[in-house]
Amino acid sequence: MRVIMLIDMDYFYVACEELRNKEVGARPTIVGSDPKQGAGRGVVMTCNYAARKFGIHSGMPISMAYRLKPDALYLPLDYEYYESISRRIMGRIEEFADKFEQVSIDEAFIDVSEKIRSYGKAMEYAEEIRRDILESVGIKCSIGIGPNKLIAKMACERSKPNGVMAVGGGEVKSFLLESKIEDLYGIGAKTAERLKKLGYGTVEQLAKADSMVLAENFGAPFGAELKAFASGIDEREVVGNYDIKSISREFTFEKDTKNSQEIKEAIGRLSKEVAKDVEKNQVAFKTITLKLRYFDFSEHLHSRSVKATSSLETVIRTACGLYDDNVEKNKDVRKIGVRVSGLVSYKGQKRFA
Numbered sequence: 001m002r003v004i005m006l007i008d009m010d011y012f013y014v015a016c017e018e019l020r021n022k023e024v025g026a027r028p029t030i031v032g033s034d035p036k037q038g039a040g041r042g043v044v045m046t047c048n049y050a051a052r053k054f055g056i057h058s059g060m061p062i063s064m065a066y067r068l069k070p071d072a073l074y075l076p077l078d079y080e081y082y083e084s085i086s087r088r089i090m091g092r093i094e095e096f097a098d099k100f101e102q103v104s105i106d107e108a109f110i111d112v113s114e115k116i117r118s119y120g121k122a123m124e125y126a127e128e129i130r131r132d133i134l135e136s137v138g139i140k141c142s143i144g145i146g147p148n149k150l151i152a153k154m155a156c157e158r159s160k161p162n163g164v165m166a167v168g169g170g171e172v173k174s175f176l177l178e179s180k181i182e183d184l185y186g187i188g189a190k191t192a193e194r195l196k197k198l199g200y201g202t203v204e205q206l207a208k209a210d211s212m213v214l215a216e217n218f219g220a221p222f223g224a225e226l227k228a229f230a231s232g233i234d235e236r237e238v239v240g241n242y243d244i245k246s247i248s249r250e251f252t253f254e255k256d257t258k259n260s261q262e263i264k265e266a267i268g269r270l271s272k273e274v275a276k277d278v279e280k281n282q283v284a285f286k287t288i289t290l291k292l293r294y295f296d297f298s299e300h301l302h303s304r305s306v307k308a309t310s311s312l313e314t315v316i317r318t319a320c321g322l323y324d325d326n327v328e329k330n331k332d333v334r335k336i337g338v339r340v341s342g343l344v345s346y347k348g349q350k351r352f353a
């Protein structure tokens with residue numbers, strides 16, 4: 001039996017701001033682009049629950065948020081600060097894990113199957129982790145527990161904010177039956193709509209879907225994934241940071257976009273996260289890959305080789321260059337990924353430039 005947890009910070013950027021800014025508190029607060037009195041471009045990155053009450057949510061154009069709540073507190077993004085908090089949190093989480101895998105600045109999967117033998121114990125353990133992070137760093141999180149990554153992620157979504165939810169092996173089926181297809185990991189509103197048109201409007205229908213139809217509409221790998229997920233099957237391991245062959249981060253836009261500024265900003269953020277991992281693992285890389293998945297699920301990988309380096313600048317410059325050279329400008333982008341590979345360890349050696 002596997003016991004996997006997804007630990008996800010609640011409204012992370014705003015929570016970080018709350019730590020250093022007393023004004024935030026109960027006041028509707030939005031972290032993101034400058035609203036410029038309603039004329040600003042860009043989006044809401046995170047907002048607190050006080051702001052959500054006004055219908056504001058992450059991914060929403062900042063101008064729209066401004067129309068809904070002009071007197072909210074608008075704060076610019078400060079990634080360096082958020083990353084410093086993230087490093088402290090991830091350090092704590094790692095202590096609790098048999099296997100640890102950071103998935104984004106504020107999210108990590110852990111596998112605790114070796115030390116935790118029941119879901120009851122897992123609930124207690126999760127509360128212990130939440131207490132530890134809150135007491136040591138001051139940030140609240142939610143934790144989902146399940147037999148695999150898919151269920152852990154979905155349980156986490158269900159437990160938010162500031163909660164814990166466990167779905168044991170025997171409960172997976174009923175849990176999935178009461179979930180909507182858009183709750184399945186990786187299925188956005190658009191995919192859900194397309195599935196409904198194909199006659200797969202519920203998780204149960206999707207689990208029994210015709211594999212050929214899914215492959216024709218979504219491509220074979222994603223089609224198979226959809227069907228497996230709807231059946232609660234997810235074999236992916238929590239990948240410890242050992243023996244790594246590549247380091248990558250992915251990001252799905254709330255709304256498909258062809259706005260190159262928005263996309264490049266996202267590439268910059270992913271590159272920074274990748275570079276942090278590069279530094280943590282004391283490696284240099286020789287290849288940079290940009291993944292572009294478009295609205296129609298076509299997916300392309302574009303790579304470029306460089307002289308071994310661990311430089312963040314190189315990741316950003318190369319990934320943005322790959323974007324400029326390869327993007328299909330008339331198609332909306334759904335998801336992007338930045339990956340470095342061809343890793344060389346420099347542990348105990350001189351650093352690469």
Ligand SMILES: [Mg+2]
Nearest residue numbers: 008009010106
């Ligand atoms: Mg979060």
